[in-house]
Amino acid sequence: MRALLVVNPAATTTSARTRDVLIHALASEMKLEAVTTEYRGHARDLGRRAAESSDIDLVVALGGDGTVNEVVNGLLHNGPDPENLPSFAVVPGGSTNVFARAVGLPNEPVEATGILLDALREGRGRTVSLGLAAGTPGSEDEGVPDRWFTFCAGLGFDAGVVGRVEQQRERGRRSTHSLYIRQVARQFFAEQHRRHGTITLERPGQDPVEDLVMSIVCNTSPWTYLGNRPVYAAPEASFETALDVLSLSRLSTTSAARYATQLLTSTPEKGPHGKHAVSLHDLTDFTLHSKAPLPFQMDGDHLGLRTSVTFTGVRRALRVIV
Incomplete structure (x- = not known):
């Protein structure tokens, strides 16, 4: 087997020595080319090169959710081919590693x-669904390039938190769970629309859901982790179905405390609920519109402000070796 290993040298939980050991272990079982990323977007370019090559059978990402x-x-890049899905594997190296843990890998x-090596020897793998986000035709975001996400996206409050965390990391702060918690509090008190939401969710053939403060789109469950504690925003979300959505129409101090609790x-059987919570399961096509530009994130990567995003849930999009 010929494989490309994409290595993020800034991965937060692996040292250079550990990465060398992992590369040696993988190279013992396959013909391996290891490439270290050098700039933002380099891993995407390497993945596209692999997809367009006839010489690479498997791509492995060594890094966190951003690298994945x-x-x-x-x-x-050219969409999934149902008859020849790309083969992908991941070695977790980030601070949270939601995707790796969601497909059943340990966090170590x-x-x-x-x-992974056992799975390759035994020919194991699973096919997973993915989400696709695009600029909505006719909106000011129409020209935004389509982008896939593996486990979640968000418009509004949670994306604002992600943006604040990224700012802190750019200033040299370590990505820790306490950092996230502090930024949650700061985003809450800075949130302008937490009592009167600006988001409308539209689905084909259904009445719109209006006046939402935030929307979390999940492709799997858990939504994230706090240390070893899984957090379930949409417990029914699965790699075998399309997309789930949790939206909140109010974030007063009382309701925010309730939903945070x-x-x-939360458990695999029960997530956030109440009169201000809207939960939707297995959606293949829907759009989130906002009256005001709001923060947008995908797989924990802050992508700036958006007013409209169209989502598609794509079943059987990727084969994962696990």
Whole structure:
């Protein structure tokens, strides 16, 4: 087997020595080319190169969720071919590693590498769904390039938190769970639309859902992790279905405290609920419009402000070796 290993040298939980050990282990089982990323978007470019090459059978990402997202977008630059899905694998190296854990890998990179090698020897793998976000025709975001996401996207409050965390990391702060919690509090008190939402969710053949403060789009469950604690925003979300949505129509101090508690105590059977919570399951096509530009994120990557995003849930989009 011929494989391309895309290595993020800035991965937060792997040292250079650990990465060398992992590369050596993988190279013992396959013909491996390892490439270290050098700029934002490099992993996407490498994934696209692999997809267009007849010499590469598998692409492995060694890094966090951002690296995974870039590689997947490169692999699917021309869309998925149902008859010949690209083969992908991941070795977790980030601070949270939602995608890797969601497909069943441990959060420890050496152990995850061992499972990957076993899967290759035994021919194991699974086909997963993905989400696709696009600029809505006729909106000011019409020309925004399509982009795939593996586990989540968000418009509004949660994307604002992601943006604040990225700003702190650019200033040299480490990506820790306490950093996220502090930014949640700061975003809450800075949020202008938390009592009167600006978002409308539209689905074909259904009445619109209006006046939403925030919307979280999930392709799998859990939505994220706090340390080893899984957090379930949409417990029914699955790699075997299309997309799930959790939207909130109010974020007063009382309701925010209630929903935060529900998230922290969520289980695979029960997520946030109440009169200001809207939960939708297995959506293949829908659009989020906002009266005002709002922060937008995909797979934990802040993408700026958007007023309209069209989502598509694509079943059987990628084969993952696990």
